[in-house]
């Protein structure tokens with residue numbers, strides 16, 4: 287059986303309100319999924335939520351409900367956001383799935399049996415919001431760099447995964463290209479950290495009750511991060527997929543690259559399982575030049591954006607603004623500008639005026655030569671390399687060119703003028719000009735489809751039926 291093309295997003299922390307950062311990763315995964323489907327790949331696209339950990343238990347307690355019921359109540363928030371953004375995932379993962387819990391325990395047991403798990407005393411400072419121990423050099427003025435809160439002293443006896451044994455093996459796998467870490471700058475960061483030596487990592491918690499019980503020692507639960515990473519693997523059994531592993535691409539934001547690029551592959555190496563083919567970490571957002579934070583009240587809600595601009599324009603703008611692997615800035619104003627300049631005035635107007643002229647001058651469209659094949663190849667390569675901004679820039683360039691072509695050839699001047707009627711040369715030329723633009727639009731339709739599926743669908747229909755309908759109405 288042919289292996290499926292397996293794409294993942296992280297499973298998002300269920301207590302988070304879906305924001306534009308979650309949307310960014312998930313839209314990118316959806317674009318890849320739709321693109322590979324169009325290449326006849328059998329795609330399995332997984333997203334979901336991470337439901338365990340002290341933070342959830344705490345929040346559930348505050349809400350006065352059991353953690354599982356609390357998690358149940360939050361799942362629709364993510365599912366609805368993805369529906370609004372037209373995310374066509376294959377399955378939605380939940381870490382409270384009993385099959386998953388069993389598989390996690392089995393894998394931990396296997397790691398133990400192979401001699402890669404040891405019980406040790408650990409003392410350190412722990413950020414509950416991060417759900418992780420912080421190293422002294424990570425602290426900023428004694429506080430968590432991400433949360434600005436003072437981490438708690440923790441001293442407990444935990445089970446450790448012997449990560450320190452896997453530095454060489456990981457380096458070799460990266461060098462051999464068996465698994466890729468992207469972008470290049472992140473890969474170098476990871477290689478540097480491996481060279482400095484890897485420390486064993488704690489994979490259990492003594493005081494966290496809301497989690498999967500540690501096999502053989504029910505006084506501990508499995509560390510929520512370890513439970514979460516295993517979702518990529520356990521999805522096979524949870525969703526009866528026996529031809530998806532190894533994952534073709536794990537997508538995530540850069541702050542969790544360490545877990546995905548080091549800890550997860552090391553666990554797989556320890557278990558003699560194949561490594562994911564590619565791990566890609568994208569950058570962080572600022573919103574209108576400022577760090578996104580609840581306290582500043584500048585958290586962008588993807589649902590509100592979709593309400594204002596439609597799913598396609600939001601998908602387009604998020605990936606268009608800056609390179610996927612780098613940090614960048616986004617704001618409602620920026621999305622509005624893209625909408626106005628490139629979608630409404632650019633693509634929407636081009637489709638509208640072309641079809642209107644074809645109808646008005648009663649032109650019979652003939653298939654015309656465009657340079658679409660080389661353009662399409664170029665755009666495909668850019669999508670495969672996750673250079674979404676460049677792919678969209680190419681497409682925007684093609685649209686600009688077609689609009690310029692109309693301006694230069696002035697089809698309206700070729701049209702019959704009053705009672706003078708129509709010369710044969712003008713008629714032929716007019717048909718040529720409009721056919722060229724029509725063909726150009728037919729070629730652009732599949733290129734934009736992974737990014738703006740609804741628009742592509744509408745364009746296809748309008749170009750066939752020649753019944754124009756505004757694609758991006760003025761807001």
Ligand SMILES: [Zn+2]
Pocket residue numbers: 413414415416417430431432433434
């Ligand atoms: Zn923190």
